[in-house]
Amino acid sequence: MRTPTSPTMANLQAAFAGESMAHIKYLHFARIARAHGDLETAALFEETAKQEVQHALGHADLLFPPASLDPRKALQLAIEGETHEYTEMYPAFHHAAVQEGNSQAAGEFAEQIAESQQHAAEFATLLAKAAKRFAALAKVEERHAQQYQRRLQAAG
Numbered sequence: 359m360r361t362p363t364s365p366t367m368a369n370l371q372a373a374f375a376g377e378s379m380a381h382i383k384y385l386h387f388a389r390i391a392r393a394h395g396d397l398e399t400a401a402l403f404e405e406t407a408k409q410e411v412q413h414a415l416g417h418a419d420l421l422f423p424p425a426s427l428d429p430r431k432a433l434q435l436a437i438e439g440e441t442h443e444y445t446e447m448y449p450a451f452h453h454a455a456v457q458e459g460n461s462q463a464a465g466e467f468a469e470q471i472a473e474s475q476q477h478a479a480e481f482a483t484l485l486a487k488a489a490k491r492f493a494a495l496a497k498v499e500e501r502h503a504q505q506y507q508r509r510l511q512a513a514g
């Protein structure tokens with residue numbers, strides 16, 4: 359996530375993270391309740407998890423205003439995030455886990471370095487394809503503009 363531009367943007371980021379976490383945490387708790395045969399508790403956790411998604415999406419609307427985004431910008435933001443994860447965040451976490459002798463966490467972080475790198479690569483591939491599409495569209499636009507210009511000159 360980018361550095362927030364104001365205290366409220368920082369709060370929105372924290373709220374977005376909290377609601378997103380609650381969603382996954384409740385799905386996790388639901389699995390535990392289900393494993394214990396407590397279907398009622400599992401159902402309540404699953405139902406609440408769905409609502410947390412809506413809360414997180416509400417915050418996302420303010421953090422990433424749809425009017426300011428298109429698929430290309432969204433891909434760029436996603437690449438930025440995944441690149442931060444595999445170049446800075448997870449390597450630092452992995453290093454600390456190794457230092458602490460927590461091999462389980464170290465293994466998990468190492469896996470996430472690979473996963474984030476893969477995600478960044480997939481987004482970048484699609485962005486490159488989209489770039490070609492945008493370039494082709496721009497050429498068509500340019501041709502139309504030239505034709506329009508010629509017609510204007512002919513008419514004049």
Ligand SMILES: [Fe+2]
Pocket residue numbers: 377380409410413
């Ligand atoms: Fe919530």
Ligand SMILES: [Fe+2]
Pocket residue numbers: 440473474477
């Ligand atoms: Fe990822």
